[in-house]
Amino acid sequence: MYVYLPIAEMSVNVILILGMGWVVGFLSGVFGVGGGFLMTPLLIFIGIPPAVAVGTQANQIVAASVSGVIAHWRRKNVDLKMGMVLLAGGIFGSTVGVWLFSLLQNLGQIDLIISLLYVILLGTVGLLMLQESVRAILRRRRGVAQRGRLHEHNWLHGLPLKMRFRRSKLYISALLPFVLGVIVGILSAIMGVGGSFIMMPAMIYLLGMPTAMVVGTSLFQVIFVTANVTFLQAYQNQTVDLFLALLLVVGGVVGAQFGSRFGTYLRGEQLRALLALMVLLVCGKLLFDLVATPGDFYSLQYPVLR
């Protein structure tokens, strides 16, 4: 059963798209991440133009984050003040990102930048996560309980504009979450991801937020940042395909329900090791495509005449 996607301007198999949404939704349910970093490359692999994949994926993440944040809101796991500061940076960053996206598209380098960013970020995050989770698994085997330092003091705490975040029990410079928001916002616009795979480690290790607050607060700001990306991509680049987004949402929410149930059967560090391997797999595939000799050295682009 095929359906014609008006913005992507191609026919796709409905079952394939629903299936992809389900699988990525399942994995995001298991691992508790958005899955944008998997979905965008997958969409590009099946032939969706990269620009449309990125714009549409942002729209899909809005829906996924809304349904996710509601649960965390009920459990009071959202630090609204922190979310707002992150969001201010995120709105600024994603606006810059969409503008950068248009610029790179005109220069013919957007595909390269998307791939390179994915390779660098997925490679780094994947390796760090794998290292950490393997250590945790080994530690558990040996049965040695180890305690990390609770709080670390460094130059980051000397920055001005200090602000008190009650929910997170933090007194830090507002510049930190703002800059973090800007960086993740830019990546969100260019890569079509929510950015939680960068945001969450940064919140834990850089800002020192309590783990319980991290997911809810991250999701909260992701909603608004991806909503901004969706709006700007639709407004400036006309790259948001609503039909494709809806198919992905339907597949995704169902998959996520199964995924979160399945996730309870696995231990945390095993989950993280598996996720790390998956991240590295996607990274490897993208890296291979960058260095492998292309089948045809030439490609076509159709500039939009205005």
Place this chain on the structure above:
Amino acid sequence: MTRTSAPSGFLALLFLALLVLPERARAQDLVADLSEHLVAITAGFTGTDVLLFGAIEGPGDVVVVVTGPAHDVIVRRKDKLLGIWLNAKSIRFSGAPSYYAVASSRPPGTFLSDAILGRLEVGANNLRLIPAEGQKATAEEIATFRAALIRRKQARGLYQDSIGDVNFIGRTLFRTRLYLPANVPTGAYIVTAYLIRDNDVVSAQTTPLLISKIGIGADAYEFAYDHSAAYGVIAVIIAVMAGWLASVIFRKS
């Protein structure tokens, strides 16, 4: 008319030709028409065939050329830099047909001179693809990039790489099937049928073919381009509602 038992379809065609071309006083040597003049791209569109049929008077060969609306194309070449393949040199071509197909009753090279092949743009290699103004490139580069443009278009099925058949039924009636793939560009197409006799165009007829998106997909596309801001807002609202709905549905189960 030489044949005594002409099929009624042929008579209908002649009648149609008289209706369509009343300004031509002399008898047309070639008449042709399409099975449909409007191809609607609906939600379930996966490509379609359009039938071109017609009749000729006297001997000769028939060549049919189909071109889609012209557009600009940027051809980019990848070069290896620090182990990574990236887009380097690019040449912009203006006025390239977005779609191109050709059909002929015999291989066109056997009855047409190169000059005529070029003039009628028969065969993708004979297309007039000219770099846009202000492109810095050597003649050699333009030739390779031009060949690449044709090759990439062929790979997507947008320039049909093999020349199709024009089949004759008897001596006068002919027909050919034009295939329009799922990714066919929208717009006003021009279908031209030529009657060739002794390496010369004796008669030609041009028929319009409109390919347009129809239905909710077309509306969404137009809306996305004409009212981009509103489209963006609606996309966000729909996503928020879908997310909220999902959390309500799965909370109960």
